[in-house]
Amino acid sequence: MTLLKLFVALGAFSAASHAMAWDYVLLDTHTPAKNWTITSEQLGVKTAKPFSVTLRTLHGGRQEGVSVVDIDNGAMKLSVVPTRGMNVLQASVGNxxxxxxxxxxxxxxxxFIELNGRGGxxxxxxxxxxxxxxxxxWVGHPGMDNGELLTLHGRAANIPASTVTLHIDEKPPYAITLRGELKEQAFKKVDFSVATELVTEPGSASFTLNDTLTNNGDYxxxxxxxxxxxxxxxxxxxxxxFAAPVKQVSPFNDKAKGDLADWQTYRAPTKDYDETVYNVVPxxxxxxxxxxxxxxKAGSLGVSVGFNTQQLPVFSLWKNTDTQGQGYVTGLEPGTSFSYNRRYQRPLNLVPTIAPKEHKxxxxxxxxxxDKGAVDNxxxxxxEIQAGRETEVRQAPLVDLTQH
Amino acid sequence: MTLLKLFVALGAFSAASHAMAWDYVLLDTHTPAKNWTITSEQLGVKTAKPFSVTLRTLHGGRQEGVSVVDIDNGAMKLSVVPTRGMNVLQASVGNxxxxxxxxxxxxxxxxFIELNGRGGxxxxxxxxxxxxxxxxxWVGHPGMDNGELLTLHGRAANIPASTVTLHIDEKPPYAITLRGELKEQAFKKVDFSVATELVTEPGSASFTLNDTLTNNGDYxxxxxxxxxxxxxxxxxxxxxxFAAPVKQVSPFNDKAKGDLADWQTYRAPTKDYDETVYNVVPxxxxxxxxxxxxxxKAGSLGVSVGFNTQQLPVFSLWKNTDTQGQGYVTGLEPGTSFSYNRRYQRPLNLVPTIAPKEHKxxxxxxxxxxDKGAVDNxxxxxxEIQAGRETEVRQAPLVDLTQH
Amino acid sequence: MTLLKLFVALGAFSAASHAMAWDYVLLDTHTPAKNWTITSEQLGVKTAKPFSVTLRTLHGGRQEGVSVVDIDNGAMKLSVVPTRGMNVLQASVGNxxxxxxxxxxxxxxxxFIELNGRGGxxxxxxxxxxxxxxxxxWVGHPGMDNGELLTLHGRAANIPASTVTLHIDEKPPYAITLRGELKEQAFKKVDFSVATELVTEPGSASFTLNDTLTNNGDYxxxxxxxxxxxxxxxxxxxxxxFAAPVKQVSPFNDKAKGDLADWQTYRAPTKDYDETVYNVVPxxxxxxxxxxxxxxKAGSLGVSVGFNTQQLPVFSLWKNTDTQGQGYVTGLEPGTSFSYNRRYQRPLNLVPTIAPKEHKxxxxxxxxxxDKGAVDNxxxxxxEIQAGRETEVRQAPLVDLTQH
Known part of the structure; x- marks a missing residue:
């Protein structure tokens, strides 16, 4: 039997076949991360293009001991970082x-990071x-809230995943699922766990994140x-x-007011531009x-980011069209909240509550x-989602940042 | 000879027989922590129940690389964490x-911890x-003292032990001693070392900590x-x-005043209770x-914590009888000091001084x-220690926490 | 061929012979640090005294996982710490x-260090x-500058080197060069890399640091x-x-004023002395x-520190002649700047700028x-450098530290 042989060959990794799937524990309390690869060939799976999953460890500098999982689904190559909140480092299709x-x-x-350094x-x-x-x-810009310095964008990206497992369906389309659990826990303060999941299918140019936040606490x-x-x-x-079905858009701050008329169009790398941010209610x-x-510009190449507004009701468009070296980048950011410090978002009703034992x-x-066809679609x-409904363009930021 | 064989079998571990004892270096400058076990059988020791000591390393999440030493003395199982100040994670006898x-x-x-995070x-x-x-x-609640933020309860719990050794007597009762050294050092600031020791005997339902703090500095x-x-x-x-020979008890703060009459009795898990703390002079x-x-409640099961008031003159009773999920727990805390920030404890004469090269x-x-017999004893x-001497019950906290 | 055999023997290390030299990668993204040694004998090199380079890893306490490179050039033994900014831990010649x-x-x-702890x-x-x-x-004492707490003396000493390579010339004098790269990077904040280099020659009682700072950013x-x-x-x-060609000397602060007359002479270990610092323009x-x-005192033993004032125009003499246990030490500190917080050094023109892609x-x-001969020389x-030019002795500190 294929699986038994794999189990033996894998050494430290435990593999088991349940419910028509292969399951591997890549990292757990008693399973250190080790260099490891599994391929569709090893699994005896025939897909249009072979797929593989690899676990490796980085060394040197401030990346010493960081685990990376590389998923090559045959069409798209993805790198996920268990040591950094199961973040997706990059994805590529061809070049x-x-x-x-x-x-x-x-x-x-x-x-090696002090989140509280550099003023948060x-x-x-x-x-x-x-x-x-x-x-x-919490998310958002650093600042005091309830007497505590909230550091930029919270802790999730800097929490190493405590259990990392790989699940491959034994039947077509052989979906590949990588899971990792983040524990955000502090006595008296917080008892969250986040079951993260990344799913992709062999040959696909897509992937999906499917995270479940649980409040394990009693409050x-x-x-x-x-x-x-x-x-x-x-x-x-x-x-x-940038295109989206937009109910409301507003500039994040005074600086973003200036480019409001062109908020859906991007500049070339622009010296001293820094960034502008637009708050979007989709x-x-x-x-x-x-x-x-x-x-x-040609409409011949793009990416889409889909989400559900019952889960993530708002969206930030971060236009960091500064120079290439400074980081020429745009952020498409679905969220429960905008990027203001938490204390500003309560009056906007953008600081939701999770009940004890509730899942989100x-x-x-x-x-x-x-290609153009895909972009046009x-x-x-x-x-279709906009469906002719009107867009409210607010001229002023939702928050008066000059007021503390 | 048994020991020679062990030495060979253990690989990285050095074992030596001195003064009628087995000694093993589990972790040191040139000895990485490795999974390892020693058993009474391997030592050729016959006790009523076999004992063993195991060293293991945890993986995944924020526990990556943490060493744990499990001591099973035949009756009690103890887990000690060298990576976290030789803290005792847990102990159990049966269930x-x-x-x-x-x-x-x-x-x-x-x-992975920033002690200075979350406001200390x-x-x-x-x-x-x-x-x-x-x-x-220092110990105590976070706050400024001498212009510096003292973080909650000091650094000891977050200092990895620099040398960890296991010592097993070669003669009955075959006492098992685990030692680890904590170095609390900063140029111009502090030059402490703490030789920690945990001792237990095969078949015993007790253990003892025996720590020696040394001021290596010249001041x-x-x-x-x-x-x-x-x-x-x-x-x-x-x-x-809770029972103790009490000379004086006082509420830690205003909140603890309310339950002062019942300070020695515990509540069931109580929603929104948070905690009350009582300062005890035994x-x-x-x-x-x-x-x-x-x-x-039945007096049929208990624990005792014994100490010497010449070393640790005061005691805090921490009653955290909040919900199970929030952490239903009580702390019995012998100390040189209460849990106030250090700046509040100087006027109480609870910030002692250690002379150069002195040991404490x-x-x-x-x-x-x-069982009931053990509790009654x-x-x-x-x-007997109270010996009829009276208890002063102070109604007000020793410290005015509203004053900075 | 010697090298081929080495390559095989070294396992994870890649060795290659280019341009008449041996090159070894000791640590890199895919090369974990491992215990390793290379000797002149292995290289087939005959020098007056054999030389060797060793890579080792420290364990236990807060030094867990630290890499150290020991270079024994036959006369001088040097220890370099890749995990701590390629700092030179120590050097010795005989005893x-x-x-x-x-x-x-x-x-x-x-x-294990929070640079932001202890008030920076x-x-x-x-x-x-x-x-x-x-x-x-930045360098200098902790304090606020541009709204951010600058921690003592910056980050370099606490940045692990990201690539560490060893280079040994294949021809006399067989210079030994150890390189490591420090990355000081934060999005929007800084994009520096520092190519560090330590060079020594077999049989020599000297070593040279040769660092290149590059601003990879666009600003x-x-x-x-x-x-x-x-x-x-x-x-x-x-x-x-202490001797140097001195153009100007001034006391760092009021305390240093008191000993200004004797600023070039040292005290015995002196209780409660703490430190005095003198700012020198050489x-x-x-x-x-x-x-x-x-x-x-006898002039029979000494050290020299040479540098170029076009690179490092100023110098701090740190006289920490406190007790042996407190740290009896003097710092000879060539720099772009003195040890004041950065905000004090701008008005002194001691905060230089590095242009995009520029190297320093x-x-x-x-x-x-x-021996006396070497000291006298x-x-x-x-x-000769002083060449009879006069020294300005300023009585007051360059900076009014009482003013914020």
Whole structure:
């Protein structure tokens, strides 16, 4: 039997076949991360293109001891970082890369980061992923709230996953599921766990995150989530466009007011531009599903980010069209909240509460739109969701940031 | 010769037989922690029940790389965490567990904790042990003192032990001694070392901590120590009792005033209770020995914590009888000091000084009281130490916490 | 061929012979640090005395996982710490040790240090090296600047090197070069890399640091560098002397005013002395080269520290002649800047700027002066550089530290 042989060959890894699937524990209390690979050939699976999953460990510098899981589904190559909140480091299809070039080149082990450093901006010393989980106790800019310094975008991205498992369906389409659990726990303060899941199918140019936040505590707790999804070239360029079904848009701050008229169009890399951010309240379909699209100027290449507004009701568009070296990047960021410090978001009703033992699900789908047809289809879907409903363009920020 | 064979078999571990004992270096500058076990059988020792000591390493999440030493003395199983200040994670006899269920489930590697986070409460992200060492530069609640933020309960619990050795007597009762050294050092600031020791005997339901703090510096230094010893069910329950020979008791703060009349009795898990703390000055016998007891309502099961008031003159009773999920737990905490920030304790004369090269010893004994007879004996000892002397019950806290 | 055999024997290490040299990758993204040694015998090199380079990993305490490279050039033994900014831990020739005895005994892994702890003095928990790199975003005492707490002496000493390579020339004098790269990166904040290099020759009692700071970013950035070079006995003793070609000297603060008259002479270990610091502007020769010397009272043993004032225009003399246990040590510290917080140094024009893609080189040479002849030669060189030019002795500190 194939599986038995695998089990023997894998050494430290336990493999078991349940419910028509292969399951591997890559990392757990008694299972150290080790270099390891499984391939469709080893599984005796025949897909159009072979797939594989690899676990490796990085060394040197501030990335010492960081685990990375590489998934090659035959069409798309994905890298996931268990040591950094199961963040998606990058994805690519052929030479088209989803992700960006941060000045932070290393995949930084959270052991070397002081989130409280740099006035609460320590998070910036590790920020370079395609998808960075923000939350779940809070998100947003650093600042005091309830007498405590909330550091930028919370802790999730700097929590190593405590259990990492790989699940491959034994039947077509042989879905590949990578799971990892984040524990966000502090006595008297918080008792969250986040069951993260990344799913992709062999041959697909898409992947989905499917996270479940649980409040294990006995008290209701405020929470916030934001999926910081970051793209650069070849999607981002002068004249690139953002599309979404928009109910309301507003500038994040005074600086963003200036470019409000062009908020859906991107600049070329622009010296001293820094960033502008727009707060978006999206429309959704009857089930709450919505879609956001980033595409190049020609409309021949793009990405879509889909989510459900019952889970993630708001969205931030982060336009960091500064120079290439500074980080030419845009963030498509579905969230429970905008990027203001938590204390500003309570009056906006954007600091939800999770009841004891309650679960909150967050599903976000990422797709490469590889040609004009795919882009047009996605834009059509955006238009269908908008369904002619009007967009409120607010001229002023929702929050008066000059007031403390 | 048994030992020679062991030496060969153990590989990295050096074993030597001196003064009628087996000695093993489990962790040192050139000895990485490795999975390892030694058993009474391997040693050729015949005890009523076999004993063993195991070293293992945890993986995944924020417990990556944490070393744990499990001692099974034949009657009691103990887990000690070298990576976290040689803290005692838990102890159990059969299905009776000493310890508690913290929302913090992982045994957190200090590399992932910012003690200065959460306004100095970062310590709470790792707090889940049966015995957590607090000190030795300071203990107490976070706050400014001498222009510096003192973080909750000092650094000891988050200092990895630098040398860990196991010593087993070659003669009955074959006492098992686990040692580890904590270095609390910062140029110009502090030069402490703490030689920690945990001793237990095969078949015993007790263990003793025997720590020696040394000021290696050339100047006298303030120091503080507090042994945060934490118990839950089956000892803690509605109607459970605390007993000690008490010279003086006072409420820690205004909140604790309300329950002062019942300070020695426990509540069931109580929603929104949070915690009350009582400051206790215990009586001791002529040698300074004293005993504190926690027992269940029926008086059929308990634990005792014994110490010497010449070493640890005061005691905090921490009653955290909140819900089970929040952490239903009581702390029996002998110390040089109460749990106030250090700046409040100087006027109380509870910030002692250690002279250059001076040693301070702290011995604390923990015993399971497995039946009514054992509980009664312990209570009798408490009564003998009290010896009819009166208890001063102060109605007001010793410290005005509203004043900064 | 020797090299091929080595390649096979070394396992994980890749060795290659280019341009008449042996090159070994000791640590890199896919190369974990492993215990390893190379000797001149293995290389088939015949020098007056054999040389060797060893890589080892420390365990236990806060030094868990720290890599150390020991270079024995046949005359001088050097220890370099890749995990701590490629700092030079110590050097010795026979029983003459360059370095000092800090209360910090461990070689502390930065993972266990909170630089923001102790009010920004967390750096002191790891400070014990012969040469500690300070910078490169800032140096100096902790304090607020531009709304951010700058921690003591910057991050460099606590950045693990991301790539460590060893290069040995295949031709006499068989120079041994150890390289490591430091990445000081944070999105939006800084994008520095520092290519560090330590060079020594078989049989030599000298070594040279040759660092190249690069601003990889697209914007000019402020930077600061300071090479904290620390010596104790047998050079430092009562009556030991410091010599340099001095253009200007001033006391760092009011305390240093008191000893200004004797600023070039050292005290015996002195209780309660703490430290005095003198700011020195050195003279240099036509090429910018200058030399500073520390020697014992008899003038029979010393060290010299040479640098170029076009790279490092100023110098701090740190006289920490407190007790042996507190750390009896003097720092010879060439830098771009003095040790004031950065906000004080801008008005002094000591916060230079590095342009985008610009490189800044810092070369510092350390030599043991093993006898009176060597000391006299060095003092003669100092005198030649001074060339009779006058020294301005300022009575007051350059900075009014009472003003914020």
């Amino acid at each position: 088209v890369r989803m992700g960006w070039d941060s000045p932070v080149q290393e995949v930084v082990n959270p052991a 901006l320590g998070w910036l010393e590790g920020f370079n992923e395609l998808v960075t989980r923000c939350g779940y106790e 209701p707790k405020e929470y916030q989530a934001l999926y910081h999804s970051n793209f650069s070239t070849p999607f981002l360029e002068q004249g690139a466009k 429309y959704a379909d009857a089930k709450g599903e919505t879609l956001t699209v980033l595409h190049n 699900q967050f599903q976000i789908s990422y797709s490469l739109l590889a 996605a834009l059509k879907r955006v238009s | 009776v567990r000493m310890g508690w269920d913290s929302p913090v489930q992982e045994v957190v590697n200090p590399a 409460l970062g310590w709470l992200e790792g707090f889940n042990e049966l015995v957590t060492r607090c000190g030795y530069e 006298p230094k303030e120091y503080q120590a507090l042994y945060h010893s934490n118990f839950s069910t089956p000892f803690l329950e509605q109607g459970a009792k 009586y001791a016998d002529a040698k300074g020995e004293t005993l504190t007891v926690l027992h269940n 010893q702290f011995q604390i004994s923990y015993s399971l009281l497995a 312990a209570l009798k000892r408490v009564s | 003459v040790r360059m370095g000092w005895d800090s209360p910090v005994q461990e070689v502390v892994n930065p993972a 003095l967390g750096w002191l928990e790891g400070f014990n090296e012969l040469v500690t790199r300070c910078g490169y975003e 000019p950035k402020e930077y600061q560098a300071l090479y904290h070079s620390n010596f104790s006995t047998p050079f430092l003793e009562q009556g030991a002397k 003279y240099a020769d036509a090429k910018g080269e200058t030399l500073t010397v520390l020697h014992n 080189q810092f070369q510092i040479s350390y030599s043991l002066l093993a 060095a003092l003669k060189r100092v005198s």
